[in-house]
Amino acid sequence: MTTPPILDTHVILRGGDKILMSQRGGPYGYGRWHLPSGKLEDESLPDGAARELLEETGVTVDPAHLRMVHVVHHRQPEGARVGFFFLATEWAGEPVNREPAKCLDLRWFAVHDLPDDIIEYPAQGLDGYLSGSNGLALHGW
Helix, strand or coil, rough: CCCCEEEEEEEEEEECCEEEEEEEECCCCCCCCEEEEECCCCCCCHHHHHHHHHHHHCECCCCHHCCCEEEEEEEEEEEEEEEEEEECCCECCCCCCCCCCCCCEEEECCCCCCCEEHHHHHHHHHHHHCCCCCCCCCCCC
16 A cells, blocks of 8 residues: 655745745754745645744744645655645744754745755755746656
8 A cells, every 4th residue: 555645835935035944953954955844734735834834933924825836746765745835925923943953044045046955855846936837846756
């Protein structure tokens, strides 16, 4: 029997020409950059994205104001994941690192000056959004 894929949400918090990124502090991708993200629980995709953003950064976003901008079907040795990438341009609060055991840093980057060491899976979703691609990317297949 095949294990169903894990569903992930990723939030592209965008203020003007800047995007908020977090630097991983956990074992997966230690020291590399990614977007606020996490596994979906028993909730809708927009609710899960808003929850993860709040848990990781303290920023509150109305799930109704999130816009899905890309999907990545990711394959890794442990199994498949499907990442739903949401754009947030309206929010309340200033980002703070609410998970210092998992996150080394939160930092704004200009869209044309993103770090080189973004983890490949979220990088593919971010690149898809920024390039205006067809909305779906396959990674690792």
